[in-house]
Amino acid sequence: MGSTFGGLNTALTSLYAQRRGLDVTGQNIANANTEGYTRQRVVMQSQNANLVPGIYATTSAVGSGVTVSSVERLRNTALDQRSFTEHANSAYHNERAGSYNLIEDVFGEPSDTALQSRMQDMWDGFNAVAANPDKAAPKSALIEQATTVAASLNDAAAALDSQYESTRAGLDTYYKDVNKAADSIAKLNKEIVVAQAAGLQANELQDQRGQQMLKLSELVGATATELPNGAINVYVGSGPLVSEFSTREIEIETGGAMRLDDLNSTTVNLRWKDTEAPVAAGGTMGAQMELLAKGGTLDTINTRLNEIANKLADNVNDKYRTGYSSDGTTGEDFFGTYNGDLTLTAANIGVKVSDPNKLAISSGNPKGTPAILNGEVADDLSELSTSRTGADSAYQSLIGDLGVSAQSSIRRRDIQNAVTDQVDGARDAESGVNLDEEMTNLLTYQRGYEAASRVLTTIDSMLDQLINRTGLVGR
Incomplete structure (x- = not known):
């Protein structure tokens, strides 16, 4: 079964991914008026806990977080x-x-x-x-x-x-x-x-x-x-x-x-x-x-x-x-x-x-x-x-x-x-920067980052309970 400490890595990968999304969105906004600039999009991919599945090497973990597989140029x-x-x-x-x-x-x-x-x-x-x-x-x-x-x-x-x-x-x-x-x-x-x-x-x-x-x-x-x-x-x-x-x-x-x-x-x-x-x-x-x-x-x-x-x-x-x-x-x-x-x-x-x-x-x-x-x-x-x-x-x-x-x-x-x-x-509609869309993405990645931070805080609290308080009842 999955380790409690594994949740820390899952939350951490989410923090990295959401931050990368914020970076790319900021790049798009910064170049909204740059001639010839093509807007970019972060492509995220979930990570499988069983990277190399086998008969005797398996885990019950649901996954190991998220990774940024690429930054697409929408052209x-x-x-x-x-x-x-x-x-x-x-x-x-x-x-x-x-x-x-x-x-x-x-x-x-x-x-x-x-x-x-x-x-x-x-x-x-x-x-x-x-x-x-x-x-x-x-x-x-x-x-x-x-x-x-x-x-x-x-x-x-x-x-x-x-x-x-x-x-x-x-x-x-x-x-x-x-x-x-x-x-x-x-x-x-x-x-x-x-x-x-x-x-x-x-x-x-x-x-x-x-x-x-x-x-x-x-x-x-x-x-x-x-x-x-x-x-x-x-x-x-x-x-x-x-x-x-x-x-x-x-x-x-x-x-x-x-x-x-x-x-x-x-x-x-x-x-x-x-x-x-x-x-x-x-x-x-x-x-x-x-x-x-x-x-x-x-x-x-x-x-x-x-x-x-x-x-x-x-x-x-x-x-x-x-x-x-x-x-x-x-x-x-x-x-x-x-x-x-x-x-x-x-x-x-x-x-x-x-x-x-x-x-x-x-x-x-x-x-x-x-x-x-x-x-x-x-x-x-x-x-x-x-x-x-x-x-x-x-x-x-x-x-x-x-x-x-x-x-x-x-x-x-x-x-x-x-x-x-x-x-x-037609080309600008596909590759040009839309500030309204970027602001929506900005809020999306911001909320994702905040949620990942909350997960990290929750796991930290659980580990504190496990390490510092378990077995202390009645003392």
């Missing part, structure tokens, strides 16, 4: 994997939508000061000159209006190039962050494996690793698989980034395009450092690669803007060359490059006429015989605003396509963020 692996995927998608769509918003800001349509309005002012200026071919004021106004159009194209091209450069600089920072996070995960893998092999809890280390993994998923669309020993392998696309305790680095190929104009001769390549194979990036870096690539978003819009500048220059110059200025000059161009480059683009288009008297708007020579001064060429130029193949039409098509793409990216971003919020909500 759902499936929800974690889903969270990594959804956060990667959200980061991708957020970056993409943000890029389109910046591009729309470049053009600022519709607006009285945007390019479309300024081109219309220029066509109206040609019309005013056609009505008053002998007046200097309309000619001066026209030159100024045309200069404003060219400056708007210059500014738009410069803004697109500036967005390219800033995104490219961000990509240089992000790939280094990816390598650092991968190194952190490999180190945490080793610490977790060693801890678990020694029978120790590694819950806080796993939380730290989860935060690094979430960062990687947002940066580059990384995914993870868990190994039996507690480590994880991390993949970008189908390529391994972390394999237990070792890592691979990613890099941007040296000599990659730093400006939009560089895409004519090179491009941006994100690759594995060891094999030089391309990295199938997702997340923020995936969206940036789409933006920076040759034939990507910025390159496509810049190309179309250059086409608009060339159409404007070609259409105007073709008619303008047939005209005569007040001093009889003819065959000159109205638009050209302000920096002397042979290839005209939106970045270098300029107005070549600065003297109103040099404006060739007459169909005849004012210095000829007979002298002819009219505004027929200017009138023909003003009608280019309605051309279906002109610069206005091409620009309207660009703005329309940009608007559709921007709205589509915003809708997809909003939908994806809603999905991500739902997944995060």
